[in-house]
Amino acid sequence: MTEARPTLRERKKQATREALRSAALRLALERGPANVRVDDIAEAAGVSPRTYNNYFSSREEAIVAAVMAERASRVAAAVAARPADVGLADAVVDAVVEQYTDPGDDARDALLMIMTSPALRACYVDTVAAVEGPLADAIAARCPGIDRLTAEALAAGVGAAAKVAVRGWLGSTTQSASMPGFVVASGSLPALLRSSLTALVPALDAAGR
């Protein structure tokens, strides 16, 4: 065992978190997201309702977390893993697209459910924002002399462009009141992501040197 096993307390915490995540996802898929109360999730996971909110700060968060677990850190890792001789722009764009190109592990229908429910969608785009921190680190690591603020601005820009692509993917309606819950797939998500991120390539190139 190369990994020192984390303390009992830590393992229990992760177990509880996982139990809540999967219970939330399962119930949401069975009954539809509107028919799941946090009390139900808590009961299914064997903890008190109050405890649920010690782990997740909204009803939607657990459901989305079940699908998006660790995607944020994987983007950063993917950027770091790119060979040093490819430009920053290519490294970042490819890494981001890669993570969204194959969501299809076993979460196909979960993704569809998330895209269908406005509340879940909102929570999902917040998840996209979570890549910004790790991504900023990865960018900074790749560009030795770079300003910290610049790295964060670029990472935030990438996150924002990704959000735009996702919103565009769902149809043209931003999140306005027009036809909520109406989903139109207008092109493939990877292609949209690439288009959207292309706008930022010059900025990434400039920073990469």
Added chain:
Amino acid sequence: MTEARPTLRERKKQATREALRSAALRLALERGPANVRVDDIAEAAGVSPRTYNNYFSSREEAIVAAVMAERASRVAAAVAARPADVGLADAVVDAVVEQYTDPGDDARDALLMIMTSPALRACYVDTVAAVEGPLADAIAARCPGIDRLTAEALAAGVGAAAKVAVRGWLGSTTQSASMPGFVVASGSLPALLRSSLTALVPALDAAGR
């Protein structure tokens, strides 16, 4: 009168909205934001508590709205107003900085209060996001042949960079749990905004042609 007076109904709606805004701001400044319930705001504005939520979807929103009213559209207008022979990058950067350089109308202490309260800060950065729509329009108007998705990606990037600058301005802590409510001014906001936006200038330049 060049403007046809809007219907009575419309005028009343705006009056109610304004009454809620100013009541919220006044009470928050008097008692501190934590000691204002939405019931208080509603009562001060002479409407039912339920009506408050027909106008604002969170307790913080009215307070922030009182300060930020119409700033979003002003940024877009400022971009549109720049002479056509200045580059897109300069037009956008100057317009954004301009709007945040002089918040000092009479809202100095209101801004300080917003920066001091975590919940209000969060709502404030959401407000920054509201510039993105109008800004995308302005960018699209300035660059005739530009792709719509590209314009939105750029606008979102600008918004994101502005958010980073604002966060950085409040001290290095993002919105983490470390010392909430502790404010450190680490440079002037306009300077930070300029630095942050500089990272995106190459992208704007590339799109401007």
Added chain:
DNA sequence: CCGAATTTTTGCGTGCACGCAAGTTTGCGC
């Protein structure tokens, strides 16, 4: 000016987020 259609306000009920103060479990040095 009158009544029907539309919009806004309001009260009510439900579910949710979270601070607080016990109660309970785990970690750790002895």
Added chain:
DNA sequence: GCGCAAACTTGCGTGCACGCAAAAATTCGG
């Protein structure tokens, strides 16, 4: 093992957001 300190869980109370349907206000055609 023992016991104390730290961390986690739980119940409770408060305030908040919002769907729904009844009531009040506004508009508009005649």
